[in-house]
Amino acid sequence: MRITCPFCGERELSEFSYLGDAKPVRPAADAGEEAVYDYVYLRDNVAGVMAENWYHGGGCRAWLEVTRNTLTHEISAVEPAAGAGARQVAK
């Protein structure tokens, strides 16, 4: 599998590490125990297209949001994750 880093171009898998589902959002401080439990522990086991966080640690050290089909490994989009590169946040 190869990932096309928006900063570096196409690179082999070994330069990247996988964090997991990019969708969970940290709940508000007063959201309650159930919402926090869901955010910390519960994950969908997606068979199909999902958004994932990947880290290009062996390259430019940017966090990326990769849209990948877990059945075929087809990657349809790679975007800088929020905070990947100071300029991305400023937009």
Next chain:
Amino acid sequence: MAEFSWEVRSPLDRALVAGPYGVRGDAGVSLTEIRNFDLVQVMARRGMAGDMAKAAKARLGVAAPDAPKAVQSSDATLIWSGPDQFFVLSRGGKHTTETLAQTFASFASLSDQSHARVLISISGAKARTMLAKLSSIDLHPDAFAIGAAAATSMDHTSVTLWRGGDKSDGQAVFNVLVFATFAVSLWHTVLDSAAEYGVAIGHSEELA
């Protein structure tokens, strides 16, 4: 208070043995460690990449690279090291953290990497063939021209790789910046990969 006298030594001080290595005859690969350089990493603060780029142009005379490239100014090389960040490589104390801070203090964070990295310059007729064993980057002249750069990994070790100006005999020069503590490990891997082509090992204080 006790007086300390620190002797500055290359992390490759023991591993590097100048002279021929591997197959005898004409060396296909030339490995030169560049010593005593000044290296500063410049990283834009949030939302200030534009200001950093302008400051770099005013101070160094060339635009800071905003893509994987190495740009040569009259007395420094600016090498892309990630989004909104780059290295300033020079020698002779012209561009140190102290002097660059005056230019970049409001827009960027500076980190002195002079003694934190090892710089290895690789050339020779078999340099590309040897590097192909270690790197997945396409180093063909059409794909990796002079000034091309990459933040990548070799032998599971993060490196900054860029192509410098050709030597006078037309041979391509590939520069590798590696973390000091990983330098000996990578050095041995490079030697193993290059041995079959014959290696000429040396060190220099001249930036390639």
